[in-house]
Amino acid sequence: MNIGDVSTRSGLPAKTIRYYEDIGLIKPQRSENGYRCFVEADLHKLAFLGRARALGFTIEDCRMLMALYEDESRASGDVKQLALEHLSKIETKIADLEAMRDTLTELVHCCAGDNRPDCPILKDLSGKV
Amino acid sequence: MNIGDVSTRSGLPAKTIRYYEDIGLIKPQRSENGYRCFVEADLHKLAFLGRARALGFTIEDCRMLMALYEDESRASGDVKQLALEHLSKIETKIADLEAMRDTLTELVHCCAGDNRPDCPILKDLSGKV
């Protein structure tokens, strides 16, 4: 398979696939003409990566997950720990965003949003509360 | 005031303050010795920026918010619109993160997390569901 086929089948942009090779996540063979030459196993890895990334794992997380995936003697506890750490980061981000959302929502509700210059949002940002 | 004082009083790192000058958000005077020389108005602006950034506004949003703040004839509607757009981006991010969290939570619950290699998390990532 050429990169275009793999891109279509994995749903990942060709650029991303090249990037993943660059950073050593995949190691496709090369044809005589220099084209990358992917086999099913590569496609499978890319799909794995795509799903892990969609769950918000960082590239380095993905690297570890792949290593664990390929290690037949792994302990599922290691995977779970990785996932739990990631989960906790996500929870933190959600909490941060929710705090922003709540503050903003309140400010927005206080703002008339008309043609007059008086604006509680700016007032709050300027510290004159 | 030197940058160290402003940093302390605004809570922003000196690096960040220099960066904000670099991109034109603030324009402190200079002393004879080349040091940045801040007045209260600069400090006020930096505090404004710090609060806007803490609410998740991008630098470009901040630039517009500052312009609106300094425009006595602004319409509060413009500010509100900016805030609403930002709010909607935040809601989207929260929703995305919650989807990840839910999926991850489920996977984590299914994983024994012991010394055995069998792991539903990896199984899911590999597509063998």
Place this chain on the structure above:
DNA sequence: GCTTGACCTTCCCCTAACTGGAGGCCCCAA
């Protein structure tokens, strides 16, 4: 056989919002 267009290659710059560090001035106190 030649051309054309799609596909592939590498290489380099760009993103956001800083952060870290190197190398070098400046200032104040002991």
Place this chain on the structure above:
DNA sequence: TTGGGGCCTCCAGTTAGGGGAAGGTCAAGC
């Protein structure tokens, strides 16, 4: 005068790729 801290500029790195240029390759159509 020396030392330590503060300040300066400039450069590079961070995430996870995206955009695009310049050029090689391949298969179809004439």
